[in-house]
Amino acid sequence: MIEEIYSPSSGRYEAGMEYRRSGRSGILLSELSLGFWHNFGETAPLERSKEIMRYAFDHGITSYDLANNYGPGYGTAEETFGYVYDKSFRPYRDEMFIASKAGYDMWPGPYGNWGSRKYLMASINQSLKRTHLDYFDLFYSHRYDPETPLEETLQALVDIVKMGKALYIGISRWPVEATKFAFDYLRHRDTPCLIFQDRLNLIDRRVETDGTLDNVRENGCGFIGFTPLAQGILTNRYLNGIPADSRAMQQHFLKTSQISDDLVANVKALNDIAEKRGQSLAQMALSWVLSHSGVTSVIVGCSSVSQLADSLQAVKSKEFSAEELYLIETIASKIKM
């Protein structure tokens, strides 16, 4: 069957999305980015993936977050991206900021994991093939490798930029001291780290206290937060039981055993505050992350267009009163996962 030609909304840059500068760089990212960790792999309906990607682009999302191992089915989220990109987005490549990463296990043997030059170089080549792209806008070291010399990983990233396979580089989930070394190393090779990626949500605020956010800000680097909804906990998903099609039911990264009565009671209390603010809980959780200074963008996951449509409204209400913040943060601090 011949697919209809995609014609994006002409109002995509007037949909309310803000574009925030990543640190001291020339790059502006949409404050919401679309994440491909779950929901775009080989088990996800292709039609739904296409609709989500089109909806995102139509509503001003320019930033797309992939990784070599996203699926499920390693590599399959990148394949889905590549398929939809060919059919819908190729004419709009210059309006898109597309990131991928390498750092977790991808293929068997000693060269398919962690941070060696061999792995990073092979992985970006594979990712480019799967996504049908000529280059990535951003390529990340996905995790800190305690065994490989940092210089080896970092020089591979610098060389990836020199080879034109990525325009910028980023770092995800490195400890603070190693990140300081990385910022220095990269700056001296004229390839400053564009953005640092780590978890930030109402339940997990480690980056605020362990020096990560301060270090990133002081070094003129951007920050992009992942798992802003705590994989769905900070939404209405589990307020009335555990839906059959929810992430928790997959029993993998989120497990049904984590959805305790205590947790649900606290989430309900947060939901009440969100309602008083005229927001869904997902919107409030996203607005909270976006209200942090130094946050360039927040990566949202979604398993339907309606979830994305709901989450997108978060950009409209990013102000919190001191009283609201106190209440929200006090309740959230009681949630243990």
Ligand SMILES: NC(=O)c1ccc[n+]([C@@H]2O[C@H](COP(=O)([O-])OP(=O)(O)OC[C@H]3O[C@@H](n4cnc5c(N)ncnc54)[C@H](OP(=O)(O)O)[C@@H]3O)[C@@H](O)[C@H]2O)c1
């Ligand atoms: N660098 C890293 O190591 C790293 C690690 C993790 C994630 N990430 C990135 O961050 C992205 C986001 O992570 P995540 O998928 O865990 O994010 P999340 O945004 O915290 O959770 C997404 C899940 O929340 C539910 N949801 C989303 N919007 C909703 C709404 N409006 N109402 C109700 N439920 C809603 C859906 O659950 P259901 O599926 O149950 O419907 C969805 O799959 C990833 O895709 C990836 O790009 C990076």
